[in-house]
Structure formats: C-alpha cells, structure tokens
Amino acid sequence: MDVSRRTILLLGTAVLFVGGLGLASCGGGGDATSTSETEATQTTTTETEVDKATVVRVDVVNGSPKGEIVRETVDKGNRVVLVVSSDTADEIHVHGYDISRDVAAGGIARIAFRATVPGRFEVELENRGVQIADLTVQP
Amino acid sequence: MIPLAHGIGGVRDLPVPESFFFTTAAIVLIVSFVLLGALWRRPLLESHADGRPLPSPLSRIVLSRALRLVLQSFAVGLLGLALATALFGTTTDLLNFAPTFVYVIFWLGLPLLSVTLGNVWSVLSPWRAIADATVWVLELGGREARPVLDWSERWGRYPAAGALFAFVALELAHPRPAFPRTVGIAIALYSYWALAGMAVYGRDVWTRYGEGFAVAFGLLARIAPFAVRDGRVVARWPFTGLGGAERVAGTLVFVAVMLGSTSFDGFARTSTWQNVLGDVQGHFAGSSVRVVDLATTFVNVAALTAFVAGVAMTYLAAVWAARALVHAERSLVPDFVLPLVPIAAAYMVAHYFSLFLIQGQFIFTLISDPFSRGWDLFGTVDFAPNVTIVSPDTVWYVQVAALVVGHVAGLAIAHDRAVALFADRRAALRSQYPMLALMVLYTVGGLWLLSRR
Numbered sequence: 001m002d003v004s005r006r007t008i009l010l011l012g013t014a015v016l017f018v019g020g021l022g023l024a025s026c027g028g029g030g031d032a033t034s035t036s037e038t039e040a041t042q043t044t045t046t047e048t049e050v051d052k053a054t055v056v057r058v059d060v061v062n063g064s065p066k067g068e069i070v071r072e073t074v075d076k077g078n079r080v081v082l083v084v085s086s087d088t089a090d091e092i093h094v095h096g097y098d099i100s101r102d103v104a105a106g107g108i109a110r111i112a113f114r115a116t117v118p119g120r121f122e123v124e125l126e127n128r129g130v131q132i133a134d135l136t137v138q139p
Numbered sequence: 140m141i142p143l144a145h146g147i148g149g150v151r152d153l154p155v156p157e158s159f160f161f162t163t164a165a166i167v168l169i170v171s172f173v174l175l176g177a178l179w180r181r182p183l184l185e186s187h188a189d190g191r192p193l194p195s196p197l198s199r200i201v202l203s204r205a206l207r208l209v210l211q212s213f214a215v216g217l218l219g220l221a222l223a224t225a226l227f228g229t230t231t232d233l234l235n236f237a238p239t240f241v242y243v244i245f246w247l248g249l250p251l252l253s254v255t256l257g258n259v260w261s262v263l264s265p266w267r268a269i270a271d272a273t274v275w276v277l278e279l280g281g282r283e284a285r286p287v288l289d290w291s292e293r294w295g296r297y298p299a300a301g302a303l304f305a306f307v308a309l310e311l312a313h314p315r316p317a318f319p320r321t322v323g324i325a326i327a328l329y330s331y332w333a334l335a336g337m338a339v340y341g342r343d344v345w346t347r348y349g350e351g352f353a354v355a356f357g358l359l360a361r362i363a364p365f366a367v368r369d370g371r372v373v374a375r376w377p378f379t380g381l382g383g384a385e386r387v388a389g390t391l392v393f394v395a396v397m398l399g400s401t402s403f404d405g406f407a408r409t410s411t412w413q414n415v416l417g418d419v420q421g422h423f424a425g426s427s428v429r430v431v432d433l434a435t436t437f438v439n440v441a442a443l444t445a446f447v448a449g450v451a452m453t454y455l456a457a458v459w460a461a462r463a464l465v466h467a468e469r470s471l472v473p474d475f476v477l478p479l480v481p482i483a484a485a486y487m488v489a490h491y492f493s494l495f496l497i498q499g500q501f502i503f504t505l506i507s508d509p510f511s512r513g514w515d516l517f518g519t520v521d522f523a524p525n526v527t528i529v530s531p532d533t534v535w536y537v538q539v540a541a542l543v544v545g546h547v548a549g550l551a552i553a554h555d556r557a558v559a560l561f562a563d564r565r566a567a568l569r570s571q572y573p574m575l576a577l578m579v580l581y582t583v584g585g586l587w588l589l590s591r592r
Contacts, residue, residue: 061424062421062424062425063420063424063428063431064417064420064421064424065417068414068417069410069413069414069417071410095149095150095151096149096150096151096526097149098149098233116527117150117526117527118153118527118530118531119150119151119152119153119531120150120151120152120153120408121149121150121151122151127428128420128428128431129314129315129428129431129432129435130417130420130431131413131416131417134410134413136153136592138153139153139530139531139532
C-alpha cells in the first residue's frame with residue numbers, strides 16, 4: 001500500500017511537472033509561431049489586397065516534374081492557381097481538397113481553388129503515382 | 140494514390156514548430172533523469188497486472204456467448220463487405236468503401252480500441268470467427284478439430300512479423316496502396332494466410348504467433364486498463380500488463396516492424412524523401428509506368444526495411460551495453476522489449492491521430508454507398524465530413540503529449556523490469572543508462588521526424 005501510494009505520488013508529481021513545463025512552453029511556442037505568421041502575412045498582403053492568387057507552375061517532362069518537386073506555402077484563405085503543363089497525358093490530383101483534372105499530352109491543366117483547409121497537400125499525377133508539387137497552407 | 144505517406148489521406152499535418160520540438164525534447168530529457176532516480180525500488184507491474192475483477196454480472200454480459208456471436212458475425216460481415224467492394228466496387232480510391240475501411244477504420248481504429256478497452260480483436264477478428272465457426276460445425280458432426288502440424292516454439296513471432304511487414308509495405312511502399320482492386324487482392328491473400336495458418340497449426344497458436352494483426356493488437360492491449368483473467372473481466376492500472384520479460388522469439392523484430400514502419404511513414408513525407416523519390420522517378424522518366432512503379436516500390440521497401448532494422452539494431456546495442464555494464468550472465472534481449480510497446484503506441488497516435496479523425500469521417504458516407512452505385516442505405520450519403528475538425532496546434536499538442544507519455548511509460552516499465560532483475564539497486568540503475576539513451580533516441584527521433592518539413 002505504502003509503496004503504491006508513493007508511486008502514485010511520484011507519478012503525479014511527474015505529470016504535474018510535465019504539464020507545467022508544457023503550459024510554460026505553450027506561451028513561448030505561441031509567441032514564436034505568431035511572429036513567423038505576421039512575417040508571412042506581411043509578405044503576402046500585397047497579393048491578398050487585390051485578392052491576387054498564388055500561382056504554382058509545374059512543368060511535367062517525361063512523367064515527372066522538371067527539376068525538383070515544386071513547393072509553395074500560402075496562408076489560409078488565399079487563392080491558389082495551379083498550372084500544370086505536361087508532355088504526358090495523366091490526371092492531376094490535389095489531395096485533401098480532392099480536385100482532379102485531366103491533362104492531355106502536351107496540354108495544360110489549370111486548377112483554381114481557395115486554400116480553406118490548413119495542412120500539407122500533395123499534388124500528383126494520379127495514374128503514374130508521381131508527386132509533382134507540395135502545397136503548405138499555413139493556419 | 141500516393142507513393143509516400145500512409146495508404147490513404149489528403150490533409151497532412153503541418154510540421155511541429157521548432158519551439159515545440161526543443162521544449163518537448165528538453166522535457167523528455169529532464170523527466171527521464173528525474174524518473175531514473177525517483178522511481179520505485181521493488182517491481183510493481185507484474186503483481187498489479189491481475190487487477191481487480193469487475194462486478195460479475197458485468198463480466199458475464201461482456202464475455203457472454205451471445206455478445207461474442209453478434210460481434211463475430213458483424214466482423215465477418217464487414218470482411219465480406221470490404222472484400223466485395225474492393226473487388227467489384229468502383230475503382231476510384233476514395234469513393235470505394237474498402238480502402239478507407241482498411242487503412243483508416245481498421246488499421247487506426249483497432250489499435251485505439253485495443254489500447255483503451257483491451258484485447259477486443261479476440262472477438263472482432265473475422266478470421267478467428269470463421270475458424271471458430273468451422274470448429275463448431277466440425278464438432279457438431281462429431282469430428283474433432285485438430286491441428287495438422289505441430290508448432291515449433293523456435294519460430295516464435297517471426298511469421299506474424301512477416302505478415303505485418305507485408306501489410307505495412309503495401310500501405311507505405313506500394314505506388315497505389317488505396318487502389319480498390321489492390322486492396323481486394325491484399326484482403327484475399329491475408330485471409331488465406333490467417334485461415335490456412337489456423338487450419339494447419341490451430342486457432343490459438345496462429346493467433347499468438349502467425350496472425351500479424353492479432354499479435355499487434357494483442358501487444359497494444361497489454362497497455363489497456365482492462366483484461367480478462369480466469370473468465371472474468373478485470374480492471375487494472377494502465378501499462379501494468381507490460382511487466383515481466385517477453386521470451387517469445389521474434390518479439391523484438393515484431394515491435395521493430397511496428398515502430399520502424401510508423402517512423403518511415405513520418406520520414407516519407409519529409410521533403411528529403413520526396414526528393415529522393417523524385418530523383419528515382421526522374422531517372423526512369425522515359426520508361427513505362429510499370430517500371431517507375433517498380434523502382435518506387437523497391438526504393439520504398441529498402442528504406443522501410445532500413446528503418447525496421449535501425450530500430451532493432453539500436454535496441455540490441457542498448458541491451459548489449461546494459462549487459463556489459465552489469466556483467467549479466469545471459470542476454471537481456473527478452474527483458475526490455477515490452478517497454479517499446481508504449482513507444483510504438485505513442486508513435487501511432489502521433490502520426491495517425493488527425494488522419495483518423497479527418498479521413499475516418501468519410502466512412503459515414505461510404506457505408507451508405509459502399510460500391511459507389513448511387514445507393515443511400517443509411518441516409519448518410521450526404522454527410523459532409525468536417526476536414527478542419529482539428530486545428531494544427533491541437534494536432535501538435537496531441538503529438539508531443541503522446542510521445543512524452545509513451546516515453547515516460549516505456550522508461551517506467553524498463554525500470555520495473557530492472558529492479559525485478561537485479562537485487563543490487565546500483566546494478567539496476569546502471570542497466571538503465573543505455574535504456575534511457577535508447578528511449579531518448581526513439582522519442583526525440585520521433586519528434587524530429589514530426590518537425591521535419
């Protein structure tokens with residue numbers, strides 16, 4: 001009995017300790033993220049003022065993106081226009097938002113949407129299973 | 140679907156911010172050292188694992204034959220539905236019932252149920268249900284159901300580890316894991332593995348050593364505050380079921396598959412791995428889709444194997460160091476493998492919690508129209524899933540909290556084992572330095588993967 005009570009006490013203290021540090025850190029964490037957020041919004045305000053869209057261009061050559069996978073970060077609520085020109089026929093799929101559009105060989109597919117859901121989203125050539133872009137939507 | 144990240148899913152978590160990473164890593168380190176000095180001196184877990192029996196009417200209902208029959212029929216029905224939709228339903232991944240059911244509801248939901256309620260898989264396994272029914276029919280006909288071959292203890296849990304590896308390889312390495320027909324073939328193959336094994340070696344033997352999910356959920360269920368002892372349901376402290384040594388061969392490899400696969404899933408969504416895959420796919424750019432798929436699968440399987448091997452190797456190194464520090468006469472490998480189970484559970488929660496909450500909602504729509512033929516069986520086809528149900532910062536808090544809890548539980552279980560093993564308190568402490576290093580490595584490593592972009 002005595003031993004188990006001491007254990008509970010010790011575990012309780014440990015939990016409180018972790019909880020306390022956690023709470024203390026949330027303040028710090030929140031500050032850090034909010035500063036980076038303001039920076040991010042500052043850079044994009046010029047665009048959002050006229051509700052200009054962030055254009056993500058991907059050039060698909062031989063069934064894979066030219067160069068590296070295209071990475072773009074936008075703020076929640078922004079408009080995004082994805083322009084994919086491809087020399088291979090396939091289907092462009094934006095995960096999460098679940099928008100699909102066919103692209104013909106040598107054709108261009110345009111997908112426009114508002115980034116309402118925060119998170120990371122893959123854009124891929126559905127049939128080849130190749131990722132071509134990575135979109136991050138900041139909360 | 141996607142060649143990277145979990146078998147299914149659209150909204151992926153934003154990386155844990157750096158401030159979270161450093162604070163949590165610091166908490167993990169401090170808590171570890173505090174616990175090391177402050178924990179109990181006599182083993183507690185094993186003596187508490189039996190718990191206290193719940194009131195017997197409750198036990199009788201929970202363990203009743205009727206409830207078992209209902210649940211088992213339900214499970215067999217779901218298996219049938221998943222197989223039928225996968226093979227004959229629409230080929231659009233997200234409009235078919237099977238992929239979401241298998242990768243989200245089953246693979247993420249059952250670990251959660253096992254950790255909270257205990258070994259529910261014993262009544263929810265459709266394969267076990269089919270085997271039970273077969274035995275019942277045989278016995279009705281006056282025949283005795285006997286295993287065809289004898290099981291050798293030496294094989295341990297390796298068959299189960301192999302089965303689980305096959306599943307996670309499909310989920311994480313296959314170019315289109317959520318393609319319904321692929322899921323259908325996988326369900327059929329796994330059903331064959333489970334049923335044939337039970338027929339050949341017997342229901343109980345195969346459930347313990349060969350059926351990968353049964354072993355995984357069984358291990359996770361040892362965390363649960365409920366268990367069945369001598370025909371009664373008992374309530375106990377969580378994690379007490381993980382005391383003692385685990386001498387079944389292959390347990391380390393099995394747990395390494397659990398931990399390694401979840402970490403590989405985390406790694407697979409970092410830009411580092413995306414670029415590697417991009418390079419590989421670019422290299423085979425002119426080739427047919429089939430060649431690109433094969434190359435992608437090969438590279439993924441290699442990395443997945445490396446992660447599993449990495450977990451096993453680091454564990455072996457830590458246990459070897461512990462043995463050297465205390466001059467133990469025998470290997471300590473079976474003694475400290477169970478502390479890895481809460482860490483594996485924590486990894487699963489951290490990586491899949493949001494996926495389960497977001498993608499899991501789609502099952503309400505899918506169940507009403509499982510083949511995507513315009514049905515509305517339960518009137519839920521218009522259910523609109525709320526994909527913003529959890530905010531990114533809630534996800535981050537749950538992720539770091541899960542990792543810290545798993546870490547503390549793992550350390551405590553290892554400590555309990557050490558004081559049971561070594562009469563000398565200082566020897567017990569010495570044996571725990573390498574284990575502490577190992578768990579800090581797993582926890583901070585897991586955290587690091589979550590914070591990568």
